[in-house]
Amino acid sequence: MSGHGITDKNVSIFVERVTRAQEDERLRISRELHDTTIQSLIMVLHQLERYLSDNQELNIMHMRFIINIQDSIKTILQEVRHLSQNLRPSIIDHLGLLPAIEFLLQTLEISSSIKTILHIEGKSRPLNKDMELIVFRIIQEALSNVKRHSEANLVEVTIKFEEDIRFYIADNGKGIEDSATSMLDFMQQGKLGLAGMSERAKLLGGDMKIVSSADKGTTIEICIPEGPTPNLRTY
Ligand SMILES: Nc1ncnc2c1ncn2[C@@H]1O[C@H](COP(=O)(O)OP(=O)(O)OP(=O)(O)O)[C@@H](O)[C@H]1O
Ligand SMILES: [Mg+2]
Numbered sequence: 001m002s003g004h005g006i007t008d009k010n011v012s013i014f015v016e017r018v019t020r021a022q023e024d025e026r027l028r029i030s031r032e033l034h035d036t037t038i039q040s041l042i043m044v045l046h047q048l049e050r051y052l053s054d055n056q057e058l059n060i061m062h063m064r065f066i067i068n069i070q071d072s073i074k075t076i077l078q079e080v081r082h083l084s085q086n087l088r089p090s091i092i093d094h095l096g097l098l099p100a101i102e103f104l105l106q107t108l109e110i111s112s113s114i115k116t117i118l119h120i121e122g123k124s125r126p127l128n129k130d131m132e133l134i135v136f137r138i139i140q141e142a143l144s145n146v147k148r149h150s151e152a153n154l155v156e157v158t159i160k161f162e163e164d165i166r167f168y169i170a171d172n173g174k175g176i177e178d179s180a181t182s183m184l185d186f187m188q189q190g191k192l193g194l195a196g197m198s199e200r201a202k203l204l205g206g207d208m209k210i211v212s213s214a215d216k217g218t219t220i221e222i223c224i225p226e227g228p229t230p231n232l233r234t235y
Helices: 008-054 060-087 090-095 097-111 129-150 183-188 193-203
Strands: 115-121 154-161 165-171 207-213 217-224
Touching: 008 060, 008 129, 008 193, 060 097, 090 097, 090 129, 097 115, 097 129, 097 154, 129 154, 129 165, 129 193, 129 217, 183 193, 193 207, 193 217
Parallel strands: 115 154
Antiparallel strands: 154 165, 165 217, 207 217
16 A cells, blocks of 8 residues: 555645645734724724714713624624734734743633643743744644543643753543544544644654543643754744
């Protein structure tokens, strides 16, 4: 079957290309949301504000009606901003990886009943921005899996700064059901999340381990060595 089956090598190339295409597409959608949707919503908000200040004789019922619409638009605005942030986390560029991870954990807490804890061990140091974006994506996918599949009520993210940098995302959920299922099997079912995480870790010259059991939940461990990362091209 050689030359026809899925091999580790062509899986790597495939996942890397999908990952890159996904990143480009996310950037495009995020810009679009920022430049059009968010601006339009802000414009409507301003129009309503102006209408209110130009029509102070409105009765209280009509005023309340408009204020309720303003509140709804503000909520939508916040949701779209979050969406845009998740698509292209400019928070990484502005504040760095750790605040970006805090942002992911807060977003998870707000949108689910899962509690989150962040542990930082060792002396934190910044990575380059491309590396930080890749790490962010890995943690984002891990947390999305926790939310969608784990039935956990707690997820702990630990970052250990030693000679290398280790990231652990540990949930207390039900574990990955069929632990015999390999990443290739998942991929053949169209499930690309874990494979994408592992490929991203490899892009950083590192690797990813999954430890999962029904009674202890799932832990994803990513180890990134210090030093040059030969596989990394700019994202
Ligand atoms: N934290 C977790 N707890 C329990 N099960 C998990 C967890 N993470 C992954 N899984 C299981 O492993 C499978 C593969 O995960 P993967 O992220 O590759 O795919 P997916 O989440 O199903 O789809 P995609 O990520 O492509 O949208 C999931 O379908 C789920 O059954
Ligand atoms: Mg997934």
